[in-house]
Amino acid sequence: MAHRVSRRPVNRSDRARILLAAAFTLVMFPVSASAIVRPASVLDGPSNAIIGGGGAAMAPDGSGGSVYRKEVGGVAHVFVVRFIDGQWGTPLEVDGEDSYGSSEPAIAAGEGGRLLVVWVQARNTSPTGVVLYELMSASLEPGASSFGAAFVIDPNVGEPYTGDVNGVDPKVAMAPDGDAYVVYRALVNDCKPDSGDPPDDICPPSGSGAVIEVRAARFEYMLWSSLGTLNRAPQIAMRDPTTENAPSLGIDQSGEGVVAWQEPDSDGVARIWVRRLFGDVQGNVLQASPATVAGRPVTSDAEAAAVAVGIFGEALIAYRIQGAAGSPIATGALFVNSLPSAVDPHGSALSAPIQLTGPATDGLSAPADAIDAKGELRVTWTEGGTARELTGTEKTIGPATDLGSASGQALTAINPAGGGTTAWITSVAGLPAVAVREEYDDGAFQSAILVGGAPGPVGSLSLGGSASGDALLAWNQGPVGQAEVVGAVTEAPPEQFLLDAPTGWVRSAGARISWESSSSAVSGIRYTVYVDGRPRISGLTGLSARLSSHALGDGVHRVQVLASDTAGQQTMSGVDELEIDANPPIVHVRLIRNRRGVRITVRDRASGVDVGATRISFGDGHRTSRRINVTHGYRLAGTYTVVASVRDKVGNHAVVRIRVKVR
Numbered sequence: 001m002a003h004r005v006s007r008r009p010v011n012r013s014d015r016a017r018i019l020l021a022a023a024f025t026l027v028m029f030p031v032s033a034s035a036i037v038r039p040a041s042v043l044d045g046p047s048n049a050i051i052g053g054g055g056a057a058m059a060p061d062g063s064g065g066s067v068y069r070k071e072v073g074g075v076a077h078v079f080v081v082r083f084i085d086g087q088w089g090t091p092l093e094v095d096g097e098d099s100y101g102s103s104e105p106a107i108a109a110g111e112g113g114r115l116l117v118v119w120v121q122a123r124n125t126s127p128t129g130v131v132l133y134e135l136m137s138a139s140l141e142p143g144a145s146s147f148g149a150a151f152v153i154d155p156n157v158g159e160p161y162t163g164d165v166n167g168v169d170p171k172v173a174m175a176p177d178g179d180a181y182v183v184y185r186a187l188v189n190d191c192k193p194d195s196g197d198p199p200d201d202i203c204p205p206s207g208s209g210a211v212i213e214v215r216a217a218r219f220e221y222m223l224w225s226s227l228g229t230l231n232r233a234p235q236i237a238m239r240d241p242t243t244e245n246a247p248s249l250g251i252d253q254s255g256e257g258v259v260a261w262q263e264p265d266s267d268g269v270a271r272i273w274v275r276r277l278f279g280d281v282q283g284n285v286l287q288a289s290p291a292t293v294a295g296r297p298v299t300s301d302a303e304a305a306a307v308a309v310g311i312f313g314e315a316l317i318a319y320r321i322q323g324a325a326g327s328p329i330a331t332g333a334l335f336v337n338s339l340p341s342a343v344d345p346h347g348s349a350l351s352a353p354i355q356l357t358g359p360a361t362d363g364l365s366a367p368a369d370a371i372d373a374k375g376e377l378r379v380t381w382t383e384g385g386t387a388r389e390l391t392g393t394e395k396t397i398g399p400a401t402d403l404g405s406a407s408g409q410a411l412t413a414i415n416p417a418g419g420g421t422t423a424w425i426t427s428v429a430g431l432p433a434v435a436v437r438e439e440y441d442d443g444a445f446q447s448a449i450l451v452g453g454a455p456g457p458v459g460s461l462s463l464g465g466s467a468s469g470d471a472l473l474a475w476n477q478g479p480v481g482q483a484e485v486v487g488a489v490t491e492a493p494p495e496q497f498l499l500d501a502p503t504g505w506v507r508s509a510g511a512r513i514s515w516e517s518s519s520s521a522v523s524g525i526r527y528t529v530y531v532d533g534r535p536r537i538s539g540l541t542g543l544s545a546r547l548s549s550h551a552l553g554d555g556v557h558r559v560q561v562l563a564s565d566t567a568g569q570q571t572m573s574g575v576d577e578l579e580i581d582a583n584p585p586i587v588h589v590r591l592i593r594n595r596r597g598v599r600i601t602v603r604d605r606a607s608g609v610d611v612g613a614t615r616i617s618f619g620d621g622h623r624t625s626r627r628i629n630v631t632h633g634y635r636l637a638g639t640y641t642v643v644a645s646v647r648d649k650v651g652n653h654a655v656v657r658i659r660v661k662v663r
Contacts, residue, residue, distance in 0.1 A: 036491040036567045037436050037448040043081040043474070044070065044091050045484035046454065051076055053460030053485065054105035056474035057115070060176055060253075060467045062086070065115050066474035067094070067107040068460075068485050076101045080147070081487065082140070083472055084113045086524070086566065088487055094138050094147045095119060102136075103165065106182075108174035109464065112142030116180050116219060118170045120157060133158035133165045135184060137172075139222065153217050153224050159187040167212070167241025171249040173309075179255035180219035181277055183230070183247045185212050191237065202237050212238040214247050214261045218280055225280055232273055232285045236264050239301070244320075244366050245270070250309030253467075255279075256342055258315040260288060260305040270301035272319045274350065276342060283348070288317045288337045290353045293328040300324035302335075304366035308414075310373045311467060313342035317350075318367040318379050332364045333357045334381060338371070338394045354397065356390055357383070370414035370465060380410035380422050387424040387435070403437055404447075413465025417441060421471045421490045425458050432458040434475055438490050452477040452486035468495060493569040494518040494525055499561050501576040505607035507650045508552055508582045514544040518563035518571055528562040531578075535562075552580045554606040581606035584654035585628075585646040595663050597633035598642065607649040615645040619660075637663040 043066060044050060051069040058064035065082045070091075077098065082089040095102050100122035108116045116139045123134040135154040138147040158165040167185050174180035189211035191203035202211050213234065216227040230247075231238075239245055239262065247261035257277035264270045271291070276283030289302035300322040308316045316338050323331040334356040340349075356379060357364070365382040377397075379390045387406035390398050403410070403422060410424040418441020426435040428449050439445040451458075456478035464472045469492030478484045497518040502510060518525055527540040531552065537545050547559075557580060561573045585604040592599050600616055602609050615625045618632045619640030634640065639661045647653040 036489075036569065037438055037446065037450075038489045038491065040434075040450040040452055040486050040488045041088050042453045043088055043485040043487045044068070044079065046478050046482035048481045048483070050476065050483040050485060053462060053474055053476045054078070055107050055462040056464040056472040056487070057107045057109040057174070058083070058464040058466040058470065058472045059109040059111045059114070059174075061111040062466060062468075062470060063111065063113045064109040064464055064466070064472050065107060066462075066472065066485065066487050067105045067117055068474075068476070069102065069105060075099070076103065078102045078105045078117060078119050080107065080115060080117060080140075081485065082113070082115065083487070083489070092140075092146055095121065095136065095150060097150055098136075104168055104170060106170045106172045108172040108180055110174045110178040110180075111176040113140070114142055114174065114178050115140040115147075116172060116174050117147070118153065118172050118182050120165050120168050120170070123155065126160070128161075130161060131158070131163040132156065132160070133163065135168065135170060135182070137182070137219070137224065139219075151224060153182060154184070154186065154215065154226070157184065157186045159190050162190060162192075164190060167246070169241070169243060169246035171247060173249045173251040173257065174219075175251050175255040176253055177255065179251075181216060181249060181251060181257040181259070182219070183214065183216045183249045183259045183261070185214055185241055185247065187212055187241065202235060204237050208240065209237040210240055212241060214263070216259060216277060216282075218277070220255075227277065227280060227282055230259060230261060230275055230282065231263055233263065233266075236266075238263060239270055244304045248305045248307040250307040250315060252309050252313040252342070253311040254313070256313055258307050258309050258313075258339065260307045260317050260319075262301070262303055262305065265291070269299060270303065272302045272305045272317065274317055274337075274339065276313075276348075278342075286339075286348075286350045288350055288353065289319055289321060289335065293355070296328040298329060299327045300329060306367050306369050308369040308371045308377075310341075310371045312373050314371055314373065314375065315339040316369045316371040316377050316379075318369040320364060320366060331359045334364070334367050334379070336369065336377075336379060338375075338377070351394060354394070356397070356400070365409045368409060368411045370412050370420060372414050372416045372467075374416070376414060376416075376418075378412045378414050378420050378422075380412040380424075382406040382408065382410050382424060387422070387426075389422055391420075404435055406435070408461065411461065411463035413463060413471040415441075415469030415492050416467070417469055417492070417496055419445070420469070421463070421465070423461065423463050423473055425461055431455040432477070434458060434461060434473065434488070436473065436488070436490060438492075450486075450488050452484040454478060454482065454484070456482065468492070491565075491567055491569070494563040494565055494571040496571060497561075497563065497573055499559065499573040499576045501559055501578045505579045505581045505650050507652055508548070508580060510650070511547040511552060511578060511580055512544060513547070513559055513561075513576070513578065515561050515573060517543060525563050525565055528564065530560045530562060531557050533558070547578070552582055554580060554582050579606070581648055581650045581652060584652040585609045585648050587644045587646060587656040587658070589642055589658045589660060591660065591662070592631060593633060595661075597631060597662070598660055599631045600629075600642065600644065602628035602644065602646050604648045610647045610649050613645075613647040617643040619643070634662045
């Protein structure tokens with residue numbers, strides 16, 4: 001979209017009108033690479049029936065969607081708006097078979113338009129009148145226009161004596177081919193004396209804490225299989241469930257996962273623990289958060305784990321440790337650990353914890369993180385009302401950058417070509433909005449302020465990255481009774497790609513070049529082939545082209561391919577050399593010896609003459625072969641026809657006839 005930046009002062013009423021127009025972007029620093037932050041789109045509403053958002057997800061090919069809840073006939077149901085072929089679709093109901101209401105939806109995306117949604121719903125009522133709950137799922141497969149039948153993942157996730165399911169907090173992640181994991185909590189006993197639960201020795205005497213199982217399941221070929229309980233010590237009571245101590249999950253392109261969760265250690269201090277998931281097999285438990293800092297024991301809880309997994313299984317685990325008097329972390333701080341690729345010899349060992357923040361000001365939020373296959377990382381958070389961002393590698397982290405005024409959590413996604421996207425809730429002219437910052441590998445960036453169709457409170461902001469530099473954003477906005485589900489897209493330029501030209505000399509007929517796909521997660525790609533700086537073939541959607549002979553002459557040509565998406569963003573490949581021999585050898589005949597003989601020379605300035613294929617007839621009954629520089633004398637005067645059959649080293653062949661008159 002085009003952006004016009006006015007230099008006149010903008011007053012408060014002007015700003016309000018700009019926000020109501022749904023999108024306003026400022027280029028904050030000259031950008032050397034184009035990129036798109038699209039205007040916000042209202043996906044559903046305004047409506048009094050919209051309850052809340054559940055997340056956004058995007059696959060590497062650019063398809064994805066946003067999930068949210070909406071009442072139908074007074075019952076809460078799960079809806080999804082797809083994003084496919086660069087466009088938002090219309091709302092689709094996911095749980096149409098449920099008559100009792102759904103909660104806590106989560107979404108994941110795979111390539112080809114695959115979507116997987118999980119949610120919690122009531123399944124029955126116990127003899128004592130307690131509502132029992134189950135964890136459900138439904139998927140939308142490539143080519144389908146609606147979600148399939150719902151499947152049960154786990155038939156018992158709520159507290160059996162109270163029906164409490166507020167702490168299930170499922171997280172789901174999907175590989176490009178459709179394999180997926182879900183991680184969630186099941187409340188076995190809330191340990192509250194007035195809940196009707198039978199006594200449990202695990203329950204702490206204080207009544208604070210609960211018996212909780214962190215569980216995982218795997219989705220493959222449309223079926224779920226349970227991985228069981230992940231807790232390292234089920235005999236130890238967990239903290240009361242909150243959103244910020246919920247487990248976190250990531251998955252790589254091969255379908256292997258990494259999960260992190262909070263669990264107390266033997267001293268009763270909550271730490272962050274990590275496991276890899278290899279198919280249906282749990283990996284070893286690894287402790288991420290430190291038990292000591294600077295030689296002093298950490299006596300305060302770790303929480304708010306965020307897991308980011310790269311395409312080859314490299315992982316980044318970010319978390320917050322609460323501040324406590326007498327602890328080496330007095331006011332709260334953020335930490336990260338990294339985990340190498342699963343194929344790395346050290347892939348089963350976490351790095352040492354790295355502290356990212358110093359003494360925290362008020363309002364240190366949960367972190368969000370991202371990592372790519374090169375080990376580049378991004379961590380974002382809000383602190384003291386300001387969004388902050390830290391980029392680099394494990395060995396060269398920081399310093400942090402202040403991005404702007406913020407509330408809630410700052411979310412991020414990485415671009416493997418450099419830079420990435422960060423989003424957070426802010427306000428402009430006193431009106432709530434979503435701020436988006438897209439960065440590039442050369443340090444340039446652009447910032448955008450996005451809102452829905454009308455001003456109002458913003459909540460449930462979520463960001464789903466594509467692993468290709470693009471991202472989907474979704475949030476709820478609007479006053480009571482007029483809530484909207486809002487979506488937006490950040491679109492990076494097409495990815496860098498490699499060009500492959502034949503090695504050595506080739507004939508024109510063999511002048512076929514090919515190139516890697518330059519995926520653009522949002523827009524379709526068309527390619528233009530350039531030869532020696534000029535466009536020769538355009539509008540290609542495939543990944544190869546044959547260059548016609550009229551476009552090429554003998555010699556070495558410089559070839560490039562330009563990838564262009566529908567938003568006008570372009571990426572040029574590197575230069576490759578194409579050695580073309582388009583013509584057969586040239587035969588030169590010159591009279592010598594006072595016009596009584598001839599000298600015949602065969603030359604090819606490209607691939608060279610195939611000497612073994614050379615045949616020359618002098619027209620007087622004499623012949624020669626396998627020679628490209630030869631003389632011949634004639635005994636009798638007259639007119640003769642010299643016939644030369646020649647071929648070059650790539651197969652260009654010619655029969656040349658030249659008449660000579662000798663005396």
